[in-house]
Amino acid sequence: MERNPKTNRPLPNPDTQQLFKGLLLGTAGLVLVVLVLLGTVAFLTLYEGSSDSVETADIESKLNNEPFSGEVVDGKDVVTGLVVGEGFEIVRTTCTGCHSSAIILQNRFTREGWKEKIVWMQQTQGLWDLGENEPAILDYLAAHYAPEAPKGRRMPLKDIEWYELEN
Template sequence: MKNLLLFLLLAFSIVLIKCKNSQPQIQEELSVGIDPDSGLQIDPNLMLVKGQCTACHSAKLITQNRFTREGWKDKIVWMQKTQNLWDLGEFEPAVLDYLEKYYSPEERASRRANLENVEWYDLNER
């Protein structure tokens, strides 16, 4: 009986050590990229944003939009006035920081790039 207890204690200790050693690797992998559950960018404020925003709507509503910080603030105020969103209080700056960092307007060319290396032909040749 003593041997069995000692064996179980040793096995349990080994499992705990392996779990503890694998934890930093998991954290490191999750510090970059896209959250598989929501599709949002992984960031220290991800859980805060998920908690505040996805309680009422899909994360896709965030990922499909691009606003400036002021634009996101206007959306939050609109949701508070018309959709019964609660006051974000002290969390609002962190939520806005996250949205501004990952979901701000992207720089784009005002029109498509010129076509290059095109072999033009006269319509009369056909």
């Protein structure tokens, strides 16, 4: 039997040594995995705690499919001024990257009109293919930023056939 030269104690046989090595490596690996997991959880908890900024908040709300959690006043997102409604998140994330939302708020188009603007941006301004988001974007824009009916006095009546009142 082999002996440890220092202690003179009998060494375990090679099979047992292999087994111990395996166990040791396995345990080390497990500890590592647990540490990484704990680290991730700790990071996420801290990160969540500091997520007061609107951006993080709505990335989360998008991921969780929850309602937008930014500040909304009169149905509008305080940051972009966009109406918060169906499709708002997609429009906000897709359409405010290159220019401010003001450029949307300043405009009123029909659904076809918005489609033309999008095509124009795609052809000339490097806007990407909106893929399956396009219908939702167009629905949103057409619903909230459609041409308004003229305000104030009605238009003068035209082509009226006047008739005499009888007594």
